Amino acid sequence: MLLRLWHKETFLALALPALTTTFGLQLLRVLMPSFLWYLGDSVELSYVLLGLLALAVFGASFLAGAFRRRLGHARALIVATSGVGIARLAEQLSINPASDLLYAVVGTILFMFFFPVYLAQMRAEGGDAIRRFGRGFLLGVALDTTIHGALGTLDLSWQTDWVALVFVALLVAAQWALLRRLRAVGAPEDYASAWRDAPLVAIGPFIFVSLVILQNLARVTTLTGFAPPMAFAFLVVANAIGLAAALLPIIPERSTMFAVVVATGFVAILASRPDPQPGTSDLLYLFGNLLLFPLVTLIFAGLSAKSSVGEFTPSVIANGIGWVIFVVLMFAYYISYEMRLPFPNTWLPPFAVMLVGVGAIIAMRTMPLYPAAESWTSATIAFVLVLVPIGMAIGWRTPAPETGNGFPVRVMTYNIHNGFNTDGRLDLESIARTIEQGKPDVVGLQEIARGWVVDSSVDTLAWLSRRLKMPYIFAPTADRVWGNAILSRYPIKAWGSEPLPPRDLPLKRGVMWARIDAGNGDELLFIATHYHHVEKDTAIRQQQSPEIVRVWNQRPRVVMVGDLNARPESKEIAMLREAGLKDAFAAIGNGDGFTFNSVKPYERIDYIWFSPDLKLSDLMIPKSTASDHLGIAVTVGK
Numbered sequence: 001m002l003l004r005l006w007h008k009e010t011f012l013a014l015a016l017p018a019l020t021t022t023f024g025l026q027l028l029r030v031l032m033p034s035f036l037w038y039l040g041d042s043v044e045l046s047y048v049l050l051g052l053l054a055l056a057v058f059g060a061s062f063l064a065g066a067f068r069r070r071l072g073h074a075r076a077l078i079v080a081t082s083g084v085g086i087a088r089l090a091e092q093l094s095i096n097p098a099s100d101l102l103y104a105v106v107g108t109i110l111f112m113f114f115f116p117v118y119l120a121q122m123r124a125e126g127g128d129a130i131r132r133f134g135r136g137f138l139l140g141v142a143l144d145t146t147i148h149g150a151l152g153t154l155d156l157s158w159q160t161d162w163v164a165l166v167f168v169a170l171l172v173a174a175q176w177a178l179l180r181r182l183r184a185v186g187a188p189e190d191y192a193s194a195w196r197d198a199p200l201v202a203i204g205p206f207i208f209v210s211l212v213i214l215q216n217l218a219r220v221t222t223l224t225g226f227a228p229p230m231a232f233a234f235l236v237v238a239n240a241i242g243l244a245a246a247l248l249p250i251i252p253e254r255s256t257m258f259a260v261v262v263a264t265g266f267v268a269i270l271a272s273r274p275d276p277q278p279g280t281s282d283l284l285y286l287f288g289n290l291l292l293f294p295l296v297t298l299i300f301a302g303l304s305a306k307s308s309v310g311e312f313t314p315s316v317i318a319n320g321i322g323w324v325i326f327v328v329l330m331f332a333y334y335i336s337y338e339m340r341l342p343f344p345n346t347w348l349p350p351f352a353v354m355l356v357g358v359g360a361i362i363a364m365r366t367m368p369l370y371p372a373a374e375s376w377t378s379a380t381i382a383f384v385l386v387l388v389p390i391g392m393a394i395g396w397r398t399p400a401p402e403t404g405n406g407f408p409v410r411v412m413t414y415n416i417h418n419g420f421n422t423d424g425r426l427d428l429e430s431i432a433r434t435i436e437q438g439k440p441d442v443v444g445l446q447e448i449a450r451g452w453v454v455d456s457s458v459d460t461l462a463w464l465s466r467r468l469k470m471p472y473i474f475a476p477t478a479d480r481v482w483g484n485a486i487l488s489r490y491p492i493k494a495w496g497s498e499p500l501p502p503r504d505l506p507l508k509r510g511v512m513w514a515r516i517d518a519g520n521g522d523e524l525l526f527i528a529t530h531y532h533h534v535e536k537d538t539a540i541r542q543q544q545s546p547e548i549v550r551v552w553n554q555r556p557r558v559v560m561v562g563d564l565n566a567r568p569e570s571k572e573i574a575m576l577r578e579a580g581l582k583d584a585f586a587a588i589g590n591g592d593g594f595t596f597n598s599v600k601p602y603e604r605i606d607y608i609w610f611s612p613d614l615k616l617s618d619l620m621i622p623k624s625t626a627s628d629h630l631g632i633a634v635t636v637g638k
């Protein structure tokens with residue numbers, strides 16, 4: 001039985017594609033935010049130009065055939081595989097966003113080349129090699145998720161300490177050692193019919209739906225409501241079960257094809273829910289990976305047939321189409337928060353799932369019967385990975401509220417720019433230090449991302465909560481994983497949130513409130529919001545200010561904070577003053593009070609407002625480029 005659960009040679013064969021896949025996924029989580037935050041935000045390229053550059057990068061996957069012909073099969077295999085690891089190590093050494101982008105681009109292109117080149121190697125080896133390639137790929141997906149979760153969703157790529165560097169270096173060294181064991185087989189230049197290679201198109205959509213939803217730990221935590229260690233364990237277990245299911249025998253009959261259709265439809269329906277609740281979300285993450293992992297195995301199993309074709313190998317073409325679909329889906333999914341599309345972005349994940357299902361069905365038309373795998377090594381490794389979240393849970397301490405002494409209370413507002421500094425690099429530690437400068441008891445945060453791939457899939461709120469030892473509440477606005485939040489050292493007696501008008505904005509806005517127990521019988525009503533951001537759309541913000549006034553409702557001991565995206569002289573700001581709220585900076589501030597942008601501040605658009613019964617002191621605006629906004633902190637007394 002031990003031999004069935006573990007086999008050394010199988011492990012070594014699985015490890016190379018697994019590590020390469022892990023590096024490739026990590027590079028993608030650097031590349032996506034580098035496009036948006038470095039090129040788009042810091043360099044200020046237009047979305048049109050960004051889209052064209054992204055298409056150029058992922059369109060380079062079609063050059064894999066020329067790459068292999070130029071170098072020869074053996075060298076192409078070495079360069080494509082080891083090059084992904086080298087790019088990943090170089091990116092780890094980089095602290096410059098331009099270099100991050102360069103290494104991520106090079107590594108991603110080589111990662112895309114890796115699929116058809118390594119497939120050619122496995123085809124030439126024959127036997128169960130291609131199906132084993134599929135299991136190694138899935139194991140790499142599971143390993144990447146485990147590393148990502150063990151780091152609290154803040155990828156190694158954004159950590160500059162020596163421990164992270166040594167860990168990445170060891171993994172890259174292991175990849176090189178495994179590559180040295182691999183003897184390049186003289187694979188034919190052309191080896192498969194276009195129809196039989198068509199299922200390879202599905203790999204790009206599978207990676208898309210994995211990054212955006214199914215392997216997105218921050219999203220799992222937010223949607224299921226599980227504590228981070230429990231959400232982590234839940235996802236790792238789902239992956240392990242999915243890998244175990246991928247080892248079952250493959251019998252290409254009508255009944256199996258029917259099961260594929262049902263499984264695809266089930267996952268697509270779950271993924272298409274625009275507002276999944278706990279319960280539905282649990283099913284999505286459990287059955288999504290449990291069912292899609294075997295479908296990917298079917299796809300790889302169907303790639304083993306051989307025949308002769310023309311100059312460019314069909315696997316290169318199919319691989320390229322899949323990656324172009326990947327970037328189109330990714331771009332469309334996130335650009336929908338900036339501009340209206342003719343369809344909701346919630347349609348895209350189920351569409352990707354259906355492409356995976358179609359790929360599996362096409363693969364089944366030509367694949368032979370496959371018995372159950374002789375070694376369950378991949379599943380054994382996947383289940384061993386469950387020890388990581390268990391170990392995390394043992395040492396986990398959820399931040400607990402403190403008992404206050406009543407007023408005064410220190411409050412702060414901060415738009416954290418999704419965690420990215422003005423250079424275009426993810427830097428949550430600098431965000432945390434900036435908040436610490438303000439020494440707040442309660443913080444209103446805007447632009448909180450909890451799993452957006454363009455923000456490196458990090459859970460900014462859970463990370464900051466742990467780092468600052470402050471419990472949080474979260475109010476999503478744009479979708480279920482992006483919005484506003486409140487961190488509070490003191491107990492929150494009650495809280496709620498409401499949408500802000502109009503509800504047809506691409507990037508929806510909201511307001512949240514919390515009743516803070518400051519101690520000694522004192523209570524503070526803390527309101528946090530984030531107005532519409534387009535400068536010329538003052539009419540929209542004038543619809544939003546009355547909602548803030550309504551939530552306030554003239555109650556005493558109220559503080560309202562937020563990024564209002566409007567200057568003090570604007571009509572939407574005048575509406576707040578006329579309703580009776582007091583502007584903290586106008587009351588006690590010094591200087592110009594500019595909060596944007598943080599490099600060369602030229603306007604005041606972030607505010608702290610208070611009810612007339614409160615007294616304020618010690619207002620400060622911490623200087624930092626951790627975000628493109630400056631925060632504001634002030635002490636509130638009665």
